[in-house]
Amino acid sequence: MRDWEGVVRGKLAGMELEADERGEVIEELAAHFDETCSELCRQGMTEEAAAEVALSQVKDWRELRRRIQSAKTKEDDMSNRVKQLWLPSLVTLVLSMGLLALIQIFGPKPWLFGWNGSSRWPFVAPALMVYVPWLLSLPLIGAMGAYLSNRAGGSRRAVLSSVVFPVLPYLAFFVLALPVVAILNDHIAHNIMSRALFVGLFAWVLAPGAALLAGGWPAQLFLSRRLHSKRVVSN
């Protein structure tokens, strides 16, 4: 017979509840698994298959831990969302934009790339400006966002949203606002619009987004693996 309490304890490791309360939750969930398994075995399933079916009731243990914790501590979804998504997002946004402003004022000149350049006019609009020091600092900021969201128990989606949050306003601008402005405003140079859109998307969304993810994604993987190894240890 499987040690369901041990399994549940391992899976819910790190649940921030009082020891008694945590023990009760573990015992209750273990009893549920045990009964599900016994019932399935009575129906003719092997113990191994029954255990697998029983465990499939929980797709995301991390999410279950968060929901139990939230229900038990009367913490509403709103405050969880603030800690897991909005606060880390704000940190990554403020840090990345603040750093960009500082680099624009005090830092080295950006790298410029243009099209149809000639000796007299080396860069024809739209020009691509790349702030290299800023791009190099973004992985660190992304990793910080991932850490803050992960520490608050954020889901993978919340963690990754916090990581790429600084580029989302730009994405919204390039995907929604710019085409709308181009349609409504006659003064915009329509002959370079589509190229400007792609250049802007690359410079302000794709490149910084990739840089943020280059730090945030490994941080997320590392932190989840650490959580997993904690569970194994507590097993």
Add this chain to the structure above:
Amino acid sequence: MIGAGIKRGTAELAVLSILEDGPLHGYEMARRIEEQTKGALRFTLAALYPMLYRMEQRGWIRGAWEVSPSGRRKRCYRLTPTGKKKLLPLRQEWSELFQALRMLKKVSHA
């Protein structure tokens, strides 16, 4: 796709209704709801317990440990007076909602 609010509302009504008949532990509650609704409402462990804990925090139900004949401890939930009071208007609300939906031609043919 049924929205989260509707799902939560129906799930809470189902739990309160099933507990009206007497105290039950989580597994039995899920089993009876599934049986009585002919499989239309099915609770997984992940959906059931956070909801039970939330309802307990609100004071609608109360859990207490009991020892089953097999000697295993089980946490049985029963309706509190607050839960009983909550059940009636909740039923009324859902009944009104379904009546309203039935009045819509498109829904009744769906």
